[in-house]
Amino acid sequence: xxxxxxxxxxxxxxxxxxxxxxxxxxxxxxxxxxxxxxxxxxxxxxxxxxxxxxxxxxxxxxxxxxxxxxxxxxxxxxxxxxxxxxxxxxxxxxxxxxxxxxxxxxxxxxxxxxxxxxxxxxxxxxxxxxxxxxxxxxxxxxxxxxxxxxxxxxxxxxxxxxxxxxxxxxxxxxxxxxxxxxxxxxxxxxxxxxxxxxxxx
Numbered sequence: 368x369x370x371x372x373x374x375x376x377x378x379x380x381x382x383x384x385x386x387x388x389x390x391x392x393x394x395x396x397x398x399x400x401x402x403x404x405x406x407x408x409x410x411x412x413x414x415x416x417x418x419x420x421x422x423x424x425x426x427x428x429x430x431x432x433x434x435x436x437x438x439x440x441x442x443x444x445x446x447x448x449x450x451x452x453x454x455x456x457x458x459x460x461x462x463x464x465x466x467x468x469x470x471x472x473x474x475x476x477x478x479x480x481x482x483x484x485x486x487x488x489x490x491x492x493x494x495x496x497x498x499x500x501x502x503x504x505x506x507x508x509x510x511x512x513x514x515x516x517x518x519x520x521x522x523x524x525x526x527x528x529x530x531x532x533x534x535x536x537x538x539x540x541x542x543x544x545x546x547x548x549x550x551x552x553x554x555x556x557x558x559x560x561x562x563x564x565x566x567x568x
Contacts, residue, residue: 368394414440415458418448420474425452432459437467438489441476443506449477458486465489470506479510487518502532510545517552 377395384393415431416439438461458465465486470476486501501517
């Protein structure tokens, strides 16, 4: 991957440019990157995708693995984050959570759809109560989690501290719009007494 200075400089396969004002990354590909199966690899980071207070966002068909914290980390703290979809993704080897979506007591995370994803081998940290969950959602209403394949960690030294799917602290305290259904959950939950400092390759 080669970074270029301007959008007009994108003319060679593998070049990329960051449109910072619009929070968008452009990658030049000589073929359709979806059908070509292109892989873009970068150094290990805390998260693969981070967003705060955004609305009407779809993450579709991304493969991301081996992050130092949550693979996808979404927060709603200054305005209500609404209408998010995470679908058809493969997420593996996050140190804390696969998907972390967290509002707060004054700003709800509304209308969050998580479907048709494969999430596996999450865990290792036990610094907070919900570390090691594959999907962790807090202060959210109208969530839909369905048709995901969730595999609890079986890697020695890693663990799923709480469980596959956690939804806690409904913002309205009377959430009737959330559904969790037809997810496939498998694997072990070993709870080791000592934990590694880094993820295995």
